Amino acid sequence: MNQFHFHCGKNPAVASFERCSAVFRGQLSRVLAGQPFLIAVLVLSITQVLVSPLEAAERLVVYSGRAERLIKPVLDAFQAKTGVQVDLLSSGTTELVNRLQAEGDRTPADLFLTNDAGSLERARELGLLLPLKMEEVERTIPAPFRALDNSWVGLSERFWIAVYNTALVKPTDVKSILDLGDPRWKGKIAIPNAGSEYLQAGVSVIKAIYGDDRTERLLHGLKVNAGAQVYGKSSQIVEAVAKGQVAMGLVNHYYIYRHLATQPGAPIAALMLDQHDGGMGAIVNVAGAGIIKSSRHLDTAKRLVEFLISQEGQKLFADLNKEYPLHPHVTADPTLPDRRSFRAVTMPLVRLGELREPTMALIEHTGLR
Numbered sequence: 443m444n445q446f447h448f449h450c451g452k453n454p455a456v457a458s459f460e461r462c463s464a465v466f467r468g469q470l471s472r473v474l475a476g477q478p479f480l481i482a483v484l485v486l487s488i489t490q491v492l493v494s495p496l497e498a499a500e501r502l503v504v505y506s507g508r509a510e511r512l513i514k515p516v517l518d519a520f521q522a523k524t525g526v527q528v529d530l531l532s533s534g535t536t537e538l539v540n541r542l543q544a545e546g547d548r549t550p551a552d553l554f555l556t557n558d559a560g561s562l563e564r565a566r567e568l569g570l571l572l573p574l575k576m577e578e579v580e581r582t583i584p585a586p587f588r589a590l591d592n593s594w595v596g597l598s599e600r601f602w603i604a605v606y607n608t609a610l611v612k613p614t615d616v617k618s619i620l621d622l623g624d625p626r627w628k629g630k631i632a633i634p635n636a637g638s639e640y641l642q643a644g645v646s647v648i649k650a651i652y653g654d655d656r657t658e659r660l661l662h663g664l665k666v667n668a669g670a671q672v673y674g675k676s677s678q679i680v681e682a683v684a685k686g687q688v689a690m691g692l693v694n695h696y697y698i699y700r701h702l703a704t705q706p707g708a709p710i711a712a713l714m715l716d717q718h719d720g721g722m723g724a725i726v727n728v729a730g731a732g733i734i735k736s737s738r739h740l741d742t743a744k745r746l747v748e749f750l751i752s753q754e755g756q757k758l759f760a761d762l763n764k765e766y767p768l769h770p771h772v773t774a775d776p777t778l779p780d781r782r783s784f785r786a787v788t789m790p791l792v793r794l795g796e797l798r799e800p801t802m803a804l805i806e807h808t809g810l811r
């Protein structure tokens with residue numbers, strides 16, 4: 443069986459049962475030439491295996507909005523442990539949700555994995571995901587980080603925070619994310635463009651906690667303060683801060699630690715915002731996964747979810763992107779600030795789904811581009 447899996451189905455879009463079994467039969471006939479009895483026995487058992495549900499249960503297709511290099515090693519570890527072959531299709535999160543919707547019940551996907559709870563919640567709303575009854579999930583992953591019916595499950599925390607240039611800013615200069623809209627930072631802030639899922643999720647959280655008026659004021663302020671310093675990639679924001687082009691920027695925390703890993707002398711540091719009394723805490727989102735409703739490999743897909751929330755899976759998954767594991771007994775990469783040293787927003791992440799549309803309208807209204 444291993445040989446069969448090894449040779450087939452690298453690309454889920456073109457892999458087919460027929461093609462794979464033809465390849466396998468070709469390999470077999472070369473190996474078995476001149477051994478009629480063995481051939482008869484093997485052909486019989488192969489035929490059984492090929493048509494039995496067992497065969498279907500040993501392969502999975504994962505649609506991933508997370509970059510391949512950040513997920514492949516985890517899936518490889520799962521494959522090494524279980525023998526289950528995992529085919530990975532990586533693309534943009536929105537593209538994958540659209541694709542799943544278009545493919546409907548015919549989708550080859552068994553699992554959807556991505557970096558934003560709002561997108562996972564949208565997939566749930568579209569009826570693409572299967573509600574899960576899994577004790578391990580409920581025991582391991584705190585309720586604010588999964589869907590109400592567990593149709594998606596958070597795997598790691600990511601924080602949308604400030605990166606600042608240590609020569610230009612004192613960490614005591616800024617307390618709340620709302621301060622970044624203040625006129626004193628005119629021309630000194632870098633922000634992501636309006637298409638950024640990080641910006642959208644961040645604005646949703648700010649809006650839910652601090653209200654529409656303060657959020658609108660912040661966005662107007664950010665627009666003025668950023669001027670032309672609006673970027674498509676978070677790594678560009680960190681670079682602009684490191685070069686001193688701007689004093690501060692808004693990014694997910696791991697971009698800062700990734701930059702520092704390759705350039706330890708860079709004059710940048712992370713600033714956890716809204717930690718003061720009455721502050722909401724740092725803006726949090728999760729990377730997470732859900733099983734596709736029409737998956738025909740349900741038991742195997744559940745085994746992958748189990749692996750992703752296990753101590754081994756959690757360590758691998760979180761460390762690859764310098765995120766914080768959600769498993770209470772797994773520690774984060776030691777170069778990150780201790781998770782107990784700062785507070786995060788406590789809003790249940792399912793709310794990112796319902797907040798999405800009004801947030802987009804507000805972003806558009808303020809003219810952020």
Ligand SMILES: [Fe+2]
Pocket residue numbers: 676694
């Ligand atoms: Fe990212």
